[in-house]
Structures are given as C-alpha cells and as structure tokens.
Amino acid sequence: MTTTAYRTCPICDAICGLRLTLDGDRVTSVTGDEADPLSRGFICPKGASLGAIDADPDRLRTPLIREGDDWREASWDEAFAAVEAGLSGVIERHGRQALAAYFGNPTFHTMAGFLYRQPLSESLGTRHIYSVSTIDQMPKQVACGLMLGDPMAIAVPDLDRTDHLVVIGANPLESNGSLCSAPDFPRRLRALRRRGGRLVVIDPRRTRTAKAADEHHAILPGTDAALLLAVVHVLLAEELTTIGVDVTGLDELRALARDFAPDAVAEHCGIDADAITRLARDLAAAPTAAVYARTGTCTAEFGTVTQWLVDVVNILTGNFDSQGGVLFTRTAHAEIFRAPEPYQQGRWHSRVKGMPETMGELPVATLADEIETPGEGQPRALLMIAGNPVLSAPNGPRIGRALPNLEFMVAVDPYLNETTRHANVVMPPPRITQSPHYDFLEQIVAVRNYTRFSPAAVPLASDQRSEAEIMARLTLIVAGAGAAADPAQLDEQIIEQVLTALTQLPGSGVSGQDPAAVQAGLDGADGPERFLDALLKAGPYGLSLAALRAEPHGIDLGALEPRVKELIRTQSGRIELAPAELADDVARLRSGLVRRPAEMLLIGRRQLRSNNSWLHNVEPLRGGSNRCTLLVHPADADRLGLAERAVIRSAAGEVEVAVEHSDTIRQGVVSLPHGWGHTGGRQRVATTDAGVNANALTDESVVDVLSGTAVFNGVPVTVRPATS
Numbered sequence: 001m002t003t004t005a006y007r008t009c010p011i012c013d014a015i016c017g018l019r020l021t022l023d024g025d026r027v028t029s030v031t032g033d034e035a036d037p038l039s040r041g042f043i044c045p046k047g048a049s050l051g052a053i054d055a056d057p058d059r060l061r062t063p064l065i066r067e068g069d070d071w072r073e074a075s076w077d078e079a080f081a082a083v084e085a086g087l088s089g090v091i092e093r094h095g096r097q098a099l100a101a102y103f104g105n106p107t108f109h110t111m112a113g114f115l116y117r118q119p120l121s122e123s124l125g126t127r128h129i130y131s132v133s134t135i136d137q138m139p140k141q142v143a144c145g146l147m148l149g150d151p152m153a154i155a156v157p158d159l160d161r162t163d164h165l166v167v168i169g170a171n172p173l174e175s176n177g178s179l180c181s182a183p184d185f186p187r188r189l190r191a192l193r194r195r196g197g198r199l200v201v202i203d204p205r206r207t208r209t210a211k212a213a214d215e216h217h218a219i220l221p222g223t224d225a226a227l228l229l230a231v232v233h234v235l236l237a238e239e240l241t242t243i244g245v246d247v248t249g250l251d252e253l254r255a256l257a258r259d260f261a262p263d264a265v266a267e268h269c270g271i272d273a274d275a276i277t278r279l280a281r282d283l284a285a286a287p288t289a290a291v292y293a294r295t296g297t298c299t300a301e302f303g304t305v306t307q308w309l310v311d312v313v314n315i316l317t318g319n320f321d322s323q324g325g326v327l328f329t330r331t332a333h334a335e336i337f338r339a340p341e342p343y344q345q346g347r348w349h350s351r352v353k354g355m356p357e358t359m360g361e362l363p364v365a366t367l368a369d370e371i372e373t374p375g376e377g378q379p380r381a382l383l384m385i386a387g388n389p390v391l392s393a394p395n396g397p398r399i400g401r402a403l404p405n406l407e408f409m410v411a412v413d414p415y416l417n418e419t420t421r422h423a424n425v426v427m428p429p430p431r432i433t434q435s436p437h438y439d440f441l442e443q444i445v446a447v448r449n450y451t452r453f454s455p456a457a458v459p460l461a462s463d464q465r466s467e468a469e470i471m472a473r474l475t476l477i478v479a480g481a482g483a484a485a486d487p488a489q490l491d492e493q494i495i496e497q498v499l500t501a502l503t504q505l506p507g508s509g510v511s512g513q514d515p516a517a518v519q520a521g522l523d524g525a526d527g528p529e530r531f532l533d534a535l536l537k538a539g540p541y542g543l544s545l546a547a548l549r550a551e552p553h554g555i556d557l558g559a560l561e562p563r564v565k566e567l568i569r570t571q572s573g574r575i576e577l578a579p580a581e582l583a584d585d586v587a588r589l590r591s592g593l594v595r596r597p598a599e600m601l602l603i604g605r606r607q608l609r610s611n612n613s614w615l616h617n618v619e620p621l622r623g624g625s626n627r628c629t630l631l632v633h634p635a636d637a638d639r640l641g642l643a644e645r646a647v648i649r650s651a652a653g654e655v656e657v658a659v660e661h662s663d664t665i666r667q668g669v670v671s672l673p674h675g676w677g678h679t680g681g682r683q684r685v686a687t688t689d690a691g692v693n694a695n696a697l698t699d700e701s702v703v704d705v706l707s708g709t710a711v712f713n714g715v716p717v718t719v720r721p722a723t724s
C-alpha cells in the first residue's frame with residue numbers, strides 16, 4: 001500500500017521538511033515539503049536519498065556481540081545482559097571514574113539524544129564525558145558563556161532581513177548551514193542580494209558560497225582572530241561604534257585591540273590592510289549587518305577568541321540582538337537547556353594533561369591520552385553513542401589503537417565501522433523513518449521561530465528497540481537498576497523532575513500548576529513524545545504535541561525578536577565585552593603574529609553529498625565531486641612537482657592521496673575532506689574507494705586552549721609527490 005508521510009530530515013542542521021512516499025515500510029520517493037513554512041520545498045541530495053539511507057543493507061538490524069574476531073547476532077535481552085555484565089565488572093574492579101562516554105553528532109539531532117544525554121551522563125558518575133562539541137562548536141559556546149553567562153545563548157544571523165552578511169569560515173551552500181538552521185541557504189542568499197544587500201565571504205578557498213558573494217577574501221588559515229581584532233581596532237579608532245545593548249568592558253576591549261591595527265595583521269592574515277579597514281567601515285555603514293562564523297573558525301587555533309570577536313563586532317556595530325543583525329530564537333519548547341546560574345568552566349581538569357572541563361565534558365583531543373595512561377581514573381569502559389572518532393577526532397588512528405585497551409565497550413550505532421568494530425556489543429537504533437523526530441537543538445538556532453514534529457512513519461518490528469529505549473536501558477544499567485528495569489518508569493521520572501522545575505518557574509506555561517496533574521494529562525506514544533508534550537505545554541507559545549501533530553508541515557512562529565535581556569546570566573548582569581579569561585590568549589596571539597608560516601597549511605572541506613563519516617556507504621550519494629581528494633593550487637603543484645598523487649605529512653602522521661588541481665584554493669593551503677578512510681567494519685560500499693583519513697594528519701596535542709577544541713584548520717603539513 002502506498003502512503004505519504006511528512007517528516008523533518010534529521011541529517012544536518014537545515015531541518016528541511018520532507019514528503020516521503022512509502023510502499024509498505026519502504027520509502028519509494030522523497031521530495032521537499034512545499035508546505036513547510038521554513039524550508040518551502042527545499043531538499044538536498046542527502047534528503048532525496050533518505051530512502052536509500054534507510055534501506056542500506058549494511059545497516060545493522062539486530063544487536064551484535066563480539067566473540068574474539070567474530071560477531072554473533074544476539075537478542076536484545078542477551079545484548080543488555082552482556083552490557084550489564086561488562087559495565088558492572090568494570091565498576092566493581094575500578095570504580096566509576098573508569099567509565100567514559102562519547103556522544104557523537106547524531107545525538108544532537110535525535111530525540112533520544114536530547115532526552116537521555118544528561119541522565120545517562122549523570123548516572124555514569126564519571127568525569128570522562130566527551131562529545132563531538134570539542135571537535136565542533138565548543139568555542140562558540142565558551143565565548144557565549146563568558147560574554148553572556150549562558151553557553152546556550154547563541155545568536156543567529158537574521159538571514160532574511162540583513163543588509164550585509166559577512167560569512168567567515170562557513171560554506172553554507174554545501175554544508176547547508178550550522179548554528180543557523182536555515183533550509184535553502186541558496187534562496188536566502190539570492191534574496192539578500194536581490195534586496196540590495198551584500199555578501200562577503202572570508203575563506204581560504206573560493207567555495208561555492210564565496211563564488212556567490214560580492215566580495216571574497218582568501219584569508220590564511222587560523223588567522224581570523226587577528227583579522228577580527230583589527231576590525232575591532234578600526235571600529236574603535238575611527239569611532240564607528242553604535243552599541244545598542246548593555247555592555248561592560250569597553251576600555252579593556254580597547255586595550256586588547258590596541259596593537260592590532262590593520263597594518264600589523266595584514267601579512268599574518270594574508271589580506272591587505274586597506275581591505276581590512278574597508279571590511280570594518282562597511283560593517284559600520286550598512287543599515288544592518290551580521291557577522292556569522294562557523295567551523296572553519298571554531299576548529300582552529302584561537303577558536304574561542306574568534307567566536308568572542310564575532311559577537312563583539314556585532315555588538316560594536318549595533319547589530320546584536322537587533323533586527324537585521326544577529327538575534328536569539330525563541331523556541332516552542334521550554335528552555336530547560338539554559339542553566340539558571342552563570343557559566344563556569346574548569347570546574348575539574350583532565351587527568352593526564354590537566355585540560356579544563358567545559359560544559360561538563362572533557363576534550364575529545366585528550367581521549368586517547370586518558371585511555372592509554374595507566375593510573376587511578378583511567379577509563380576502562382566506553383559507551384560510544386553515535387560517534388565515529390576514529391575518523392572524526394584529531395589523530396583518530398591513535399584512538400583506534402587505544403580502543404582495544406578498554407576492558408569493555410558498547411556502541412549504539414547503526415553501522416559496524418572503524419570505531420564501533422572495537423565494541424564488545426553493538427546496539428543498532430531503528431531506521432530514520434521508524435523514529436519520531438523533533439529538533440530540540442536545531443530549533444534553538446533557527447532563523448525564524450519555528451517548530452515541527454514528525455511522528456515515526458514506519459512502526460517498529462517486534463525485534464527492534466527505539467533509540468530512546470536503548471538509551472533508557474543503558475542509563476538504568478549504569479545507575480545500578482539492572483537490565484530488566486522498566487525504561488518507561490525512568491522516562492516518567494525524568495518528566496517529573498522537569499515538570500517540578502518548570503511549574504516552579506515564573507512565566508513558564510505551566511507555572512503554578514500541580515506537576516503531577518500536568519504529567520497525568522500528557523499525551524504521546526512513548527517517553528520522548530510525552531517529554532516533548534511537557535516542554536511544549538511549558539513553552540512560550542502554549543503549544544502541545546496535539547497542536548504540532550495537527551500541523552504536520554510545521555508551524556511558523558514569527559520572525560526573531562530582540563530578547564537578550566532575559567538571557568544574560570553574567571555576574572555583572574551585563575554583556576561582558578572583554579572577559580578576563582580571554583586576555584591571556586589575546587597576548588599569545590599578539591606574540592604569534594610574527595610567526596613564520598609553515599610550508600603548507602591543511603584545511604578541511606565538506607561535500608554536498610556527504611555528511612561527516614557515515615553516508616559514504618550509500619551508493620546513490622557516491623561519485624562525482626564526492627571524492628576524497630587533496631585540493632592543491634596549480635602553482636603549488638608545479639613548485640612541489642605534484643601530479644596525480646601526493647604524500648602529505650604532519651606532526652601526527654602521513655597519508656597518500658589523489659591530487660585535484662584547483663585554483664579555487666589559496667596558494668600555500670591544501671584541503672582534504674574528513675570522514676573518509678573507511679577500513680574494516682561492515683560497510684561494503686564505503687570500504688571500496690575508501691579515501692584516506694584526514695584526521696591521521698590532525699594533531700591532538702594542539703587545541704584551542706580556552707575550549708579544548710581540536711584544530712582541524714591550519715594544520716602545518718609538507719606535501720610531496722607520491723613515489724609509488
């Protein structure tokens with residue numbers, strides 16, 4: 001029987017609405033949902049391939065238990081019993097500090113990830129919590145934590161109304177945007193230019209986004225902090241500031257920017273001093289403007305300083321919390337993700353390298369150090385939830401060598417891959433179409449206030465478990481309640497806690513109500529749906545699960561409006577323009593301005609028909625431009641004698657890869673996409689023409705100091721012709 005289902009695509013941050021046609025439980029076609037008020041029918045090749053992703057025969061259907069080098073299919077009861085035996089043994093022998101967990105990128109998209117990450121982390125009772133945040137956006141969160149007191153207070157560009165957009169280290173025409181959920185970036189950027197606005201892109205590569213821009217500056221990798229300090233310098237020196245929000249620290253900011261005149265940074269950044277001055281003046285002169293920076297500037301040295309400066313520039317030019325500038329989204333669900341107390345970091349430190357905790361986690365860059373180094377608190381068991389750090393984390397191969405040292409590892413993942421193959425037990429979540437979906441996190445950074453819920457389109461078979469149930473049972477196991485405990489009871493406990501807090505919160509939609517009565521009246525087929533219903537009822541729009549179900553294409557809740565006053569959590573009660581924690585790093589940056597550049601600098605690259613490491617097994621997405629090649633400028637290729645293949649070497653390792661000659665990349669810079677280099681596991685498509693692991697080159701010992709975030713961009717390398 002043919003049916004139609006409307007769903008949000010869960011793959012990337014663009015949260016596009018999709019229209020699926022199903023024949024029984026098989027997706028036969030996917031188109032963009034024209035009636036979705038945010039995405040209006042937009043779809044990318046990944047969303048269009050959702051059927052193939054869902055039906056990939058290499059996706060696991062049943063749990064696997066490893067026996068030596070072999071895998072045996074197991075029942076869920078057996079698998080959970082094996083996890084209970086494995087984890088309780090480690091707790092008995094070594095205590096809870098021997099437990100570790102890693103939460104990968106898909107946990108930021110799934111309902112189960114949002115609902116269970118914190119309860120699971122708390123039940124583990126360990127400091128060894130790691131996540132993809134420290135190989136992604138943590139610098140932004142630390143900067144927001146220090147400036148606003150809330151690391152979840154992330155301002156997004158007012159894309160549809162701005163007159164002047166400066167995009168730094170992001171390529172939304174291929175990534176479809178990030179920390180800025182805006183389906184159909186191409187249309188939105190065209191509209192910007194059609195209404196007379198300007199698009200400026202700062203990127204070492206002339207990306208698809210740069211090609212669509214009015215102006216492109218091919219900056220040297222890793223130098224955005226210096227560039228932005230120079231912009232601040234000009235804005236202050238030329239008295240071009242129009243601050244519209246309540247700030248403190250302007251004098252300290254002035255002192256920090258003093259030595260960063262455009263002339264002082266031009267050579268370091270590889271951008272003319274005049275161009276830098278103009279950048280600042282144009283931002284100040286535009287009726288409205290927004291500076292937006294993403295992974296090219298987060299996963300780089302001085303990532304946190306850069307993210308801080310992005311918002312400093314938005315503030316100085318009067319564009320912070322202001323229409324056409326950057327604004328904060330007001331979500332349909334209650335903001336339980338905001339902590340009431342001011343942000344703090346470094347409450348504890350990692351055991352081996354003494355790296356500070358941020359947002360309750362330690363840097364992935366030091367995971368291998370921790371697993372390899374004996375002593376009290378050495379991790380001996382790992383829960384790998386939706387992550388592939390062997391391909392995604394800096395010096396991933398070292399993590400691959402460290403994982404076999406663990407006494408026990410469980411992975412929650414649909415694939416047996418480079419990372420999960422080291423697990424003792426692998427537990428596959430159901431297919432995408434079998435899970436309900438709601439973007440708890442992406443909706444926080446949407447360019448309009450917007451909400452949408454998608455029920456599961458295909459029911460679970462009796463031998464499948466929802467991802468939420470898997471996470472609930474793992475939580476119960478590590479809490480000592482055992483593999484047989486009732487997960488629904490845990491869901492209700494979590495909901496009770498949340499409702500108790502929300503009914504006491506002035507202004508919440510359930511303020512002053514009896515939590516038990518609210519809980520008794522909740523709607524929803526399972527824990528995640530009931531949890532969502534609770535948060536919607538407590539949210540600012542008086543919505544509910546039933547209201548969202550009645551609008552399967554999503555609900556537009558209006559344009560973003562100023563609201564920073566209610567978000568500020570700093571001790572001073574104001575926005576900190578020059579948080580003290582950043583001063584040392586600015587000094588370090590100043591002393592690095594004269595540093596001689598390495599022979600070549602490596603940067604990354606995202607490809608439209610790929611997503612990190614986990615879509616290379618999907619045949620329809622393979623081929624064409626979606627290949628693992630090293631982009632080299634023809635002049636560099638000539639100078640280095642490169643033809644078809646090259647060997648790249650860094651402090652961390654060496655790989656041999658196909659060369660793609662292209663004048664879109666800045667001279668002195670080479671680009672290699674990440675997520676390739678598939679080995680082992682059970683991915684028959686991905687392991688053919690597997691590419692190489694870019695993270696064999698990235699160096700886990702170099703991080704953005706303030707956030708512990710890995711440096712993927714601006715890695716010093718040497719490149720020579722391959723001899724074989």
Ligand SMILES: Nc1nc2c(c(=O)[nH]1)N[C@H]1C(S)=C(S)[C@@H](COP(=O)(O)OP(=O)(O)OC[C@H]3O[C@@H](n4cnc5c(=O)[nH]c(N)nc54)[C@H](O)[C@@H]3O)O[C@H]1N2
Nearest residue numbers: 169170171175178221222294295296606607608611612713
């Ligand atoms: N197709 C596709 N889409 C994706 C993903 C994917 O893998 N593929 N991944 C998703 C995820 S997890 C994320 S976090 C987002 C990321 O979204 P984006 O941040 O937009 O992703 P990138 O395309 O990596 O863009 C980073 C840009 O920074 C540039 N860059 C590198 N170094 C520097 C530097 O030092 N300075 C400056 N100014 N620029 C630099 C790179 O050339 C690149 O164009 O994309 C998401 N969407």
Ligand SMILES: Nc1nc2c(c(=O)[nH]1)N[C@H]1C(S)=C(S)[C@@H](COP(=O)(O)OP(=O)(O)OC[C@H]3O[C@@H](n4cnc5c(=O)[nH]c(N)nc54)[C@H](O)[C@@H]3O)O[C@H]1N2
Nearest residue numbers: 104105106136386387388389392412604612613614674712
């Ligand atoms: N050199 C370099 N490295 C990078 C980056 C870069 O730009 N350059 N980008 C970084 C960024 S921004 C990110 S976000 C990380 C990603 O880092 P990770 O999250 O560690 O890696 P992914 O490749 O996204 O792996 C996701 C895993 O989750 C599984 N999975 C997919 N869907 C689901 C699901 O619904 N449930 C569960 N349980 N599992 C699922 C996949 O099979 C895969 O094993 O990579 C980072 N690494």
Ligand code: SF4
Nearest residue numbers: 009012015016044047
């Ligand atoms: S842009 Fe992202 S959310 Fe939209 S269809 Fe593509 S992968 Fe899905």
Ligand SMILES: [Mo]
Nearest residue numbers: 105135136137
């Ligand atoms: Mo990411």
